[in-house]
Amino acid sequence: MESIDKIHGTFERRAAEVKEGNVPSAVIKRLPRYHRYLTDLLEAGRLRISSSELSKIMNVTASQIRQDLNCFGGFGQQGYGYNIKYLTAKISELLGVTEGYDAVIVGAGNLGRALASTRMFGRRGVRRIALFDIDEKIVGTEIYGIKVYHTDELYEFCKKEKIAIGVLTVPKSAAYHVAKTMSDAGVRGIWNFANMELKLDNPDTIVENIHLGDSLMTLCYKIKEAGEKEDNKD
Amino acid sequence: MESIDKIHGTFERRAAEVKEGNVPSAVIKRLPRYHRYLTDLLEAGRLRISSSELSKIMNVTASQIRQDLNCFGGFGQQGYGYNIKYLTAKISELLGVTEGYDAVIVGAGNLGRALASTRMFGRRGVRRIALFDIDEKIVGTEIYGIKVYHTDELYEFCKKEKIAIGVLTVPKSAAYHVAKTMSDAGVRGIWNFANMELKLDNPDTIVENIHLGDSLMTLCYKIKEAGEKEDNKD
Structure with a gap:
């Protein structure tokens, strides 16, 4: 333990320099991505x-890793x-x-439920x-231990509880209205699964879009490309 | 219509040159991303x-757009x-x-159901x-019009139906086995929602990972960063 503490000390001093x-x-x-791999390693003991x-x-190359982690004082120790x-x-x-941000999920459909049940949030604080x-x-019930409220209460709730993150899994037609309500209530970031661009008046509201369709398309492209290579071989 | 046909002809000649x-x-x-925006515009008439x-x-800058689209013969017409x-x-x-690829979804939990109900697939052929x-x-029933089979039948089904895409929404513990079954049965691409890296023996099987957690983390980072800027202003 002594040596680990010593190394920690070194880490902290160097980190402070950055x-x-x-x-x-x-x-x-x-x-x-680093966080994901490292958390898996930690959980594996x-x-x-x-x-x-x-x-x-x-x-990734080892030199890329050293470069990346050095940026914030993550210096590896020789032989350790x-x-x-x-x-x-x-x-x-x-x-x-x-930071321990608090989030609400709007839309308790299949996707909202999937997001209510995953461990993904807790692992990221x-x-x-x-x-x-x-x-x-379903209003008034609990889904995976999370209480369901009526969307009419969204504004008051977000304001009172100082919600930082709003997860948007409502249909496209309702997305803008719900996002604006959250933005008006002081929600700082919106995680947008509604598959549409959100243009909010408040420039301080951060929007992070999930476009699953783009990923599906990339997969289709790779399959097509691999098939063409295969054809050229014949 | 005449002018549009004429322009189409020009498009095709130039496209053939690429x-x-x-x-x-x-x-x-x-x-x-272009496809997404253009499809929305088309649907809006x-x-x-x-x-x-x-x-x-x-x-995006207009010059970036012109450069990108010129790559495959998407030449804009002056004034048109x-x-x-x-x-x-x-x-x-x-x-x-x-190409009209066929897909199966493995795992009919919340996420599998969300993927069964979305229009995202059809829009991408x-x-x-x-x-x-x-x-x-649920085996033998239909979910959003899609028949549910037992996972035991997965290998035979994929082989017989020449499935191109396998969507993986099973728990982490089952992910590798299911992915290998599909890869062995000739499935060409796996769309992986299991939140783990898949290392398959068959190097020809393409894996496209969805890491929602990485996106959530990016959102947290942006919120934190915006908060720090805000603090510095005070």
């Missing part, structure tokens, strides 16, 4: 990992590698996982504190 | 659009703009939408021809 806000946005973009092993698992717990904590802090829907049959 | 497979991969990556209007809607139908058809062809699950209570 000025806040100096992590390039290209690195920030890659951090969620691993304590440390070398850049070459991490490189193999993540299919990276301290997974430290790295995960540091990445979590950088990404806002440690986000608490789902309510579901909203217009279906009177 | 050699197959010469579209840079960076452009290919952006095409699903629009026939043509100028690069400057498309640029405003898509929040782009023919939306032609562009959509050309992008669809490039991306494999016109993909037919969902079966759902698979291990829950005997």
